[in-house]
Amino acid sequence: MRGQITGRLASLVKRSSKSAIEADGPDAALLADLRSALAPDRVKMDGAQRSLLGHDASVFGGGVAGPVCYPVDAAEVSAIMTIAEQHGRGIVPRGAGTGLAGGAIPLGAPVVIAVTKMNSILEVDTENRIAWVEPGVINLDLSKHLASYGFHFAPDPSSQQVCTIGGNVGNNSGGPHCLLYGVTNAHVVAMEVVLASGEIVTLGGLDAEPDGYDLRGAFVGSEGTLGITTKIAVRLTPNAPSVRTLLLAFSTVQAAANTVSAVIADGIVPAAMEVMDQRITIAVENYVNAGYPTDAAAVLLAEVEGLEGGTAIDADRIAELGRENGAVSVRVAATDEERALLWKGRKTAFGAVAQIAPDYYLHDTVVPRSKLAEVLDQIYEIADRHDVLVMNVFHAGDGNLHPLIVFDGRIEGTWDRVHAAGGEILQASLAAGGVLSGEHGIGVEKQQYMSAMFSDDDLDHQGRLRRAFDPACRANPGKVLPAGHSCADIAALRKVPSGVWG
Amino acid sequence: MDLKLDADDLNTCVQCGLCLPHCPTFRVTGEETMSPRGRIALMRAVQDDGVPVTDEVVDAFATCVQCRGCEPACPSGVPYGHLMERTRETLADAGAMTPTWQRLALKPLAYPAMLRAGSKALSVAQRLNLVPARLGLSEEIPFSQEPLATSGDDLFLFTGCVMDAWQRDVHASGQRVLEAAGFGVTPTNDLAPCCGALQAHAGLARDTRSLAEKMMANLPAGGGETPRPIVVDSAGCGAAMKDYGHLLGTPEAEAFSARVFDIQEFVAQHMNRLPAVEPLELAVAVQDPCHLRHVQRVHDATRTVLRPFVRELIELDDDGLCCGAGGAYSVLQPELAGQIRERKVASIERAAADFVASANPGCSMHLGGVGVATVHPMQIVDRGLHGIA
Numbered sequence: 001m002r003g004q005i006t007g008r009l010a011s012l013v014k015r016s017s018k019s020a021i022e023a024d025g026p027d028a029a030l031l032a033d034l035r036s037a038l039a040p041d042r043v044k045m046d047g048a049q050r051s052l053l054g055h056d057a058s059v060f061g062g063g064v065a066g067p068v069c070y071p072v073d074a075a076e077v078s079a080i081m082t083i084a085e086q087h088g089r090g091i092v093p094r095g096a097g098t099g100l101a102g103g104a105i106p107l108g109a110p111v112v113i114a115v116t117k118m119n120s121i122l123e124v125d126t127e128n129r130i131a132w133v134e135p136g137v138i139n140l141d142l143s144k145h146l147a148s149y150g151f152h153f154a155p156d157p158s159s160q161q162v163c164t165i166g167g168n169v170g171n172n173s174g175g176p177h178c179l180l181y182g183v184t185n186a187h188v189v190a191m192e193v194v195l196a197s198g199e200i201v202t203l204g205g206l207d208a209e210p211d212g213y214d215l216r217g218a219f220v221g222s223e224g225t226l227g228i229t230t231k232i233a234v235r236l237t238p239n240a241p242s243v244r245t246l247l248l249a250f251s252t253v254q255a256a257a258n259t260v261s262a263v264i265a266d267g268i269v270p271a272a273m274e275v276m277d278q279r280i281t282i283a284v285e286n287y288v289n290a291g292y293p294t295d296a297a298a299v300l301l302a303e304v305e306g307l308e309g310g311t312a313i314d315a316d317r318i319a320e321l322g323r324e325n326g327a328v329s330v331r332v333a334a335t336d337e338e339r340a341l342l343w344k345g346r347k348t349a350f351g352a353v354a355q356i357a358p359d360y361y362l363h364d365t366v367v368p369r370s371k372l373a374e375v376l377d378q379i380y381e382i383a384d385r386h387d388v389l390v391m392n393v394f395h396a397g398d399g400n401l402h403p404l405i406v407f408d409g410r411i412e413g414t415w416d417r418v419h420a421a422g423g424e425i426l427q428a429s430l431a432a433g434g435v436l437s438g439e440h441g442i443g444v445e446k447q448q449y450m451s452a453m454f455s456d457d458d459l460d461h462q463g464r465l466r467r468a469f470d471p472a473c474r475a476n477p478g479k480v481l482p483a484g485h486s487c488a489d490i491a492a493l494r495k496v497p498s499g500v501w502g
Numbered sequence: 503m504d505l506k507l508d509a510d511d512l513n514t515c516v517q518c519g520l521c522l523p524h525c526p527t528f529r530v531t532g533e534e535t536m537s538p539r540g541r542i543a544l545m546r547a548v549q550d551d552g553v554p555v556t557d558e559v560v561d562a563f564a565t566c567v568q569c570r571g572c573e574p575a576c577p578s579g580v581p582y583g584h585l586m587e588r589t590r591e592t593l594a595d596a597g598a599m600t601p602t603w604q605r606l607a608l609k610p611l612a613y614p615a616m617l618r619a620g621s622k623a624l625s626v627a628q629r630l631n632l633v634p635a636r637l638g639l640s641e642e643i644p645f646s647q648e649p650l651a652t653s654g655d656d657l658f659l660f661t662g663c664v665m666d667a668w669q670r671d672v673h674a675s676g677q678r679v680l681e682a683a684g685f686g687v688t689p690t691n692d693l694a695p696c697c698g699a700l701q702a703h704a705g706l707a708r709d710t711r712s713l714a715e716k717m718m719a720n721l722p723a724g725g726g727e728t729p730r731p732i733v734v735d736s737a738g739c740g741a742a743m744k745d746y747g748h749l750l751g752t753p754e755a756e757a758f759s760a761r762v763f764d765i766q767e768f769v770a771q772h773m774n775r776l777p778a779v780e781p782l783e784l785a786v787a788v789q790d791p792c793h794l795r796h797v798q799r800v801h802d803a804t805r806t807v808l809r810p811f812v813r814e815l816i817e818l819d820d821d822g823l824c825c826g827a828g829g830a831y832s833v834l835q836p837e838l839a840g841q842i843r844e845r846k847v848a849s850i851e852r853a854a855a856d857f858v859a860s861a862n863p864g865c866s867m868h869l870g871g872v873g874v875a876t877v878h879p880m881q882i883v884d885r886g887l888h889g890i891a
């Protein structure tokens with residue numbers, strides 16, 4: 001028995017995929033140049049690395065990385081850009097790889113620039129309420145570091161315990177508390193950026209009113225298609241003296257959605273308002289044991305921040321509005337631990353659904369708040385019609401829906417139904433006056449729907465903006481803009497070399 | 503290649519990445535191959551897609567500390583520890599991991615006399631500066647000590663292999679605390695030479711199974727109303743023994759595992775039997791061994807046990823990230839283990855405590871290697887109860 005396996009393995013072990021690639025002419029030269037610019041052990045070309053970096057947290061597979069570089073400073077990033085240009089290759093920036101729209105998936109074997117080793121908090125300036133950080137700093141690490149100064153970084157995506165600030169900038173990330181504080185764009189004042197040419201520039205500035213066009217604003221949310229950040233100045237947000245968190249349970253999802261509208265209409269601006277439907281709540285509760293009511297059709301997690309007196313009044317009023325709209329129970333978190341546990345549940349919701357099925361496809365549309373209940377009805381109906389299981393968890397306060405289709409991709413024909421249902425959900429959201437993406441970005445996922453939202457003229461102008469930064473379209477090739485409107489078909493999309501795993 | 507992993511277990515991972523920051527090797531390298539998500543994806547690639555087991559793939563598996571910090575962080579409940587143990591077992595069987603010298607090095611653990619001789623040799627060598635610095639052994643290894651004496655038969659105190667030879671004073675403290683709580687203690691000494699944890703980590707689960715069977719035969723439940731508890735003061739050993747049920751898959755093994763308690767866990771359940779004393783004038787930082795926190799998940803007990811005995815308990819600010827000891831890991835992967843330890847030491851320094859309490863010999867030795875002195879929680883409780891021994 002043992003001998004048998006050894007024999008079989010012997011042939012497997014020796015067949016390192018490395019040699020196949022390095023023998024490939026253009027790659028060998030590219031690799032040599034990269035290795036001399038960075039330390040050799042920070043440029044990887046083995047099949048394991050390239051295969052793993054072909055994926056992010058989205059359901060999209062099929063990407064294949066070229067050489068994987070781990071630079072440590074802007075000069076190295078610049079050198080990589082220059083070398084990639086000389087070899088006519090694209091580049092793809094990568095943070096923690098938690099994107100859900102496929103933005104970090106390498107198309108056409110580009111050079112992958114992973115910023116995870118650039119993870120220092122360079123400077124905290126409490127007087128001007130600014131911190132300079134490197135792009136690989138983890139979102140939650142930054143807030144934890146700032147806690148001793150009494151501040152935090154406000155955008156708090158569900159993946160905040162792992163996602164990077166660089167990734168947040170690329171996707172203009174949101175999060176539950178962006179209802180009050182605004183998304184990443186409002187919290188980044190300046191950045192050092194390496195353009196596809198290798199040039200290092202600074203966008204934005206620390207002055208309240210920097211001169212000229214707001215190129216910083218154009219860059220935030222560009223999903224790596226305009227260049228790559230190497231240093232970011234973020235705004236510090238003071239921690240509120242008083243925080244109250246309420247958990248309301250409802251017997252219909254619509255009642256939860258109506259409560260959200262009622263709260264806003266009442267003039268209250270909660271820090272966060274999140275709704276989870278029953279299926280999600282059950283999965284989440286199973287992981288965190290936070291006491292989420294699993295018999296409710298939906299729960300609303302609402303949080304208010306501010307001065308003690310104000311939060312007490314707001315919390316009472318939210319409870320009252322909830323009851324008026326049919327809340328069957330209202331619980332107020334009594335301790336910080338209780339609050340933390342409730343949020344842990346909300347923020348791990350996407351991972352927790354794997355208890356139900358091994359794959360999920362998460363959407364990210366935004367609809368006008370007044371249409372929430374109506375669109376939700378449609379989503380459940382669409383899912384039923386295509387025989388897929390849909391769960392809903394969403395940033396209710398700003399109408400950002402996250403319908404989550406869970407499925408087992410191993411079952412024949414599932415993918416078609418998932419895609420059909422997903423497409424209809426997007427169309428329904430657009431028809432209700434919504435937009436394609438609240439916070440996850442377009443990536444490869446929603447590219448094909450861009451034309452449904454933008455006219456050809458709009459798309460052409462976006463393509464021109466992009467080419468102003470990156471004329472050859474080598475930065476994150478094949479992303480965001482649909483084919484025909486920029487560079488989706490450029491030469492940088494090199495044919496995938498052989499010898500790489502899928 | 504069939505790694506013999508359960509397909510459903512593998513498929514529980516949705517590649518969300520939430521485990522990444524809780525993985526020490528990802529933390530210090532930032533590389534996907536050094537992350538739980540990456541390692542699981544490689545297991546899948548090998549098992550499902552027939553990807554070759556290249557050196558890089560083996561390396562990705564070999565660099566895993568098996569701290570299992572990724573498990574409590576995973577919202578979808580991926581049984582990572584079992585996946586990795588099984589992967590290593592299959593690869594070790596196939597000759598792709600755990601070379602002969604490692605197997606030989608693990609042998610003496612099961613034979614107390616050999617180990618005592620070995621550690622005596624090691625202690626001589628250390629005094630003569632013959633031990634390479636990369637072993638990171640700091641404290642001098644004592645030449646020899648008297649075995650612990652039996653004081654009753656209410657429970658077993660597991661004394662193990664490495665720990666018995668190198669840290670017998672910890673057992674002595676543990677025994678005194680248990681006795682102060684009114685329990686008659688039978689130290690297992692040569693009855694139960696080794697728990698088999700290191701072997702299981704190295705993919706030599708067969709050795710662990712035979713050690714487990716031996717131990718189960720030697721430590722009977724007794725005829726009393728409640729089966730005799732087996733109290734363990736090394737977090738790694740306790741975690742391994744609690745896993746015998748899974749490892750052997752028999753009702754007897756399940757029943758045995760149910761009798762295993764970490765000593766903090768056990769004492770925490772009997773705090774009312776300990777006398778009230780003045781707390782020591784000490785600020786103590788708690789360093790949770792991974793196998794107490796992530797595997798046994800009873801680290802709260804350490805706080806319960808220590809709180810009445812010290813002026814202040816300080817939490818480290820690294821969310822229980824591994825220190826890099828990982829059984830034999832610090833010897834096999836010295837560079838990574840050192841980088842991981844640097845993070846831990848920085849966190850310990852920020853805590854500015856008088857003492858660091860750690861309930862695992864591996865962590866103590868690894869941290870001691872760079873001059874961070876740790877004490878076992880039971881030594882603090884013992885001192886609180888009995889003064890300086």
Ligand code: SF4
Nearest residue numbers: 525566567569570572
């Ligand atoms: S067991 Fe520890 S080292 Fe291994 S993947 Fe999990 S967290 Fe990382």
Ligand code: SF4
Nearest residue numbers: 515516518519521576
């Ligand atoms: S192991 Fe768990 S936390 Fe890690 S990527 Fe897989 S599902 Fe997510």
